[in-house]
Amino acid sequence: MIPLLAAVGAITIAVLLWRALGAQRISVPQRRPAVAPDDDPEFLRKLSEQQRNRRPDDTDS
Secondary structure, three states: OHHHHHHHHHHHHHHHHHHHHHOOOOOOOOOOOOOOHHHOHHHHHHHHHHHHHOOOOOOOO
């Protein structure tokens, strides 16, 4: 019975060490979370450029 417990303990320790030190985790590339347009600096920059480039006689009717 003692050899069986020793084997289970050794396997448990081996698996824990392998997971902690040796296993290379394959990670899924993190996608950038969705950003609301009013919080997106790129959107705000483009909007500012559009307003600067707009001619004064343009109307939004």
